[in-house]
Amino acid sequence: MDELDSAIVRELQEDARQSNRDIARKLGIAPSTCLERTRLLRQRGVIRGYHAEIDLTALNRTVQAMVAVQVRPLSRSVVQSFERSVAELPEVLAVYTMAGSDDFLVHVTAQDIDHLHAFLLDRFTSRREIVGFRTSIIYQHLRRPVLEALPE
Numbered sequence: 001m002d003e004l005d006s007a008i009v010r011e012l013q014e015d016a017r018q019s020n021r022d023i024a025r026k027l028g029i030a031p032s033t034c035l036e037r038t039r040l041l042r043q044r045g046v047i048r049g050y051h052a053e054i055d056l057t058a059l060n061r062t063v064q065a066m067v068a069v070q071v072r073p074l075s076r077s078v079v080q081s082f083e084r085s086v087a088e089l090p091e092v093l094a095v096y097t098m099a100g101s102d103d104f105l106v107h108v109t110a111q112d113i114d115h116l117h118a119f120l121l122d123r124f125t126s127r128r129e130i131v132g133f134r135t136s137i138i139y140q141h142l143r144r145p146v147l148e149a150l151p152e
Helices: 003-015 021-026 031-043 077-088 114-124
Strands: 065-071 092-097 104-110 130-138
Touching: 003 021, 003 031, 021 031, 065 077, 065 114, 077 092, 077 104, 104 114, 114 130
Parallel strands: none
Antiparallel strands: 065 104, 065 130, 092 104
């Protein structure tokens, strides 16, 4: 990616709803150039999609937690089955497959602490492949909305 591609990506990360003309104007390039560059960025897989960021409390998801999970046996079939089945649960936002003492980190949401507790009891304690898990409540979640390429 050159500087122009990086600038287009930065603009789209800041506001993916802005028009191609607005991006082109901000960057001082022709709208046709901006459109072609954006199309090529999508084709190359740099831009993978456009998403709306939703307030979780508006969806009755006031509690967030990270659940560190250990499974056994550690085999491809167990790992893939766990990933697929857990990712489909409505409370789950993300599933991370990890190296180290934990095999997975599962980002979950719930209506309240009681709902989180019931979710863990119903969905995690009954799974034979889970040999252990521990839950950490998230008080605050900050993220960088705009990422730049790291130097090589």
